[in-house]
Amino acid sequence: MTQATRVVAQGTFDLLHPGHVHYLEDAATYGDELHAIVARRSNVTHKPAPILCARQRRDMVGALAAVDEAHLGDPDDVFVPIERLDPDVIVLGFDQHHDESDIADALADRGIDCRVERASGREPRFEDELLSSGDIVDRILRRRGDGDR
Template sequence: MTDVLAQGTFDLLHPGHLHYLQEAAGRGDRLHVIVARGENVTHKQPPILPDRQRREMVAALEPVDAAHLGHPDDIFVPVERIDPDVLVLGYDQHHDRKDIADALAEREIDCTVRRASAYEPDYEGAVLSTGRIVERILARHE
């Protein structure tokens, strides 16, 4: 059984999120997803939606076998508990693949790190960024 792990903020779900999770699920038999806690999101605006709501929405997606909230202090705690065979980073996530692989090896987690491909929708107008969704909503309500 190959366990795959994906992780992210997953605020205001969009087709790019679904593409990422479908691709990650295709790399193994069981997909676990860690949903970042809002207080740990420091590389961009904090999530609009509460942690538990974002976890609940991710858990409801067809490719996902289990959704977990991230640890409040150490992002690697749930990774150690899940002990995945493959960790798939999102296409545009800020994490460096080699840095993550090194951190996993340092913690003796035997796991391959991959990066998902970009989602290329076959239709016009797809909004593939939570920030852009928010911008569009604000622009319409000015």
């Protein structure tokens, strides 16, 4: 019997939107089981802090059919859950800021043998569809900003 191919996708997943769903569905095609790691607020340093708490984001991601199991990231070391899960493939999001070769080097330094792939992108399917948490926040601020209450 062959071992299942374990895939890891990771991200902030704040204000879950169709772009996130596409990323996770695409990542799931790389193997037999998909584990999603949801970043803790303390690890999100490249963009504004998440609106939603980590557990809520994890629960939302875990409710998606493509995800076999959702995990919280480690508050101090983003590679701890990777070491524990021992994936065959890590799939980065289409627009995530991570560099594939830097991730591969860091994995090799830790003795983690897995390949790194990049998920495909997704275009909006209709005029008003938003595929970015930042765009969702901006729209909320425009519509509910000062004087629009």
